[in-house]
Amino acid sequence: MKSELVELPVATSDGIFLAHYSERGLASLDFPHGNGLVSPDHAGRRKVLSKQVPLPVLRWHKTTTDALKAVLSGRAAKSMPPLDWTGKSEFQQAVWRAMLKLGPGKTRSYGEIAGAIGNPKAVRAVGGACGANPIPVLVPCHRVLAANNKIGGFSSGLDWKKKLLAREGIEF
DNA sequence: GACAGATGAAGGA
């Protein structure tokens, strides 16, 4: 089957994020690497040039750009592009949906997220699902803290998590 | 099937 990803850069004041779109929607989002440069890993990845980008993807990309900039400045995204979670487990999707409900400045603990999806004991699994989140920032995994307001962890780097939380006025 | 993980809670020093 063809599941070619369209790869488009998202320029923000924090660097150039890299968005990957499938025919279903936004599939993943990469944090800027170093000084906004794309990692060598992406160099060899098959991608579609901007000229060939389908119209729906261009619309999604605009929405994604707006949403990303809004979240990075501590505001709520006005609208979200469709998210492509194909191939992900039901559990992971449930965790991510629960996180999408968190507005700016709101936080939950891993235990509370676990409870929200009806499995209060699955706290460690929630941590695993957060780490597997392909769309950080837009799926606000940075708003999930450990118990007692501790920072917990962040797969893309604790610095990003701290920065994002600080912009939303969250104390931890 | 075994193991690891971005946790949480309880018990002891």
Added chain:
DNA sequence: TCCTTCATCTGTC
């Protein structure tokens, strides 16, 4: 308080 240990659940190899 702080540290250690154990219970629990899911994903990955």
